[in-house]
Amino acid sequence: MTKTSVETIDTATGAAAPAEISEERVLGIFTEIAEQYERFNRCSSFGQDRKWLNRLVYSAPIDAGARVLDVAGGTGEVTFTVCAHKPPASVLLTDFTPAMLKVAEQRLAAGDACGVPVETMVVDAQDMPFDDESFDVVTMAYGIRNMPDRRAALREIYRVLVPGGTACILEFTTPPLAIERFFYNAYLRWGIPAWGSHCTGKRDDFVYLAKSIRAFPDQKTFASMLVDAGFSSVEYVNLTFGAVAIHTAVK
Ligand SMILES: C[S@@+](CC[C@H](N)C(=O)[O-])C[C@H]1O[C@@H](n2cnc3c(N)ncnc32)[C@H](O)[C@@H]1O
Secondary structure, eight states: OOOOOTTOBOTTTOOBOOHHHHHHHHHHHHHHHGGGHHHHHHHHTTTHHHHHHHHHHHHSOOOTTOEEEEETOTTTHHHHHHHHHSOOSEEEEEESOHHHHHHHHHHHHTTTTTTOOEEEEEOOTTSOOOOTTOEEEEEEESOGGGOSOHHHHHHHHHHHEEEEEEEEEEEEOOOSSHHHHHHHHHIIIIIHHHHHHHHHSOHHHHHHHHHHHHHSOOHHHHHHHHHHTTOEEEEEEEEGGGTEEEEEEEO
16 A cells, blocks of 8 residues: 655655655665765765764764664764764664665674674664664664655654663755855755766766755754654754754653
């Protein structure tokens, strides 16, 4: 049966649509670009992506006893940054696309976990197979924008966190100033597809990426979605003129 509800959208436009449209597209895109994904990030952000990841990990209250869940963790960019800078008790690295996790597993085999126990699992963030209150910290970078039922994903993150646990979410957002928005939108329209084509040869996949960024709610709206999911102490910090933001929220 088609999983359509008032809450599911087409992540390229933000308009109401059956979830399958976005889910099949995202699986196809990330399967195609998995091997070149990290190189694209480095190039298209002019190296800023590493700074953003470090800030995400800096904002996460991770100690040596923490059980961390990395949602939509892809090739492990967040997981391995956590392992390097704030080694926790364990990280469960989850994602919807097996090809992305395959790259993460190669990095795991190469020692990128720095001795931290890391497991990988194919998981849909909108319907997670974990018990309530299983994790101390949930991280997610550039994941929520690709999900057609974002409210379901936020409810799931809330459910699997322990009381007092923290969600730390990094996402592309909307620069607050009009002049910054103008240049940012121009870069999304022409720069991102050009970098995508250069790094992977798949220009169309990056036209989607740029559209999904433009269609994503602004920082305040996303903060209110976290509150709606049950979180308190919701805060965000803009990075690089608000091109990206980190939201933190406590259960
Ligand atoms: C832009 S990548 C981000 C990967 C990683 N977090 C990083 O920082 O590089 C987006 C990831 O979200 C995953 N994703 C999309 N929808 C998902 C869902 N419903 N559940 C879990 N992962 C999902 C994709 O498979 C993809 O690996």
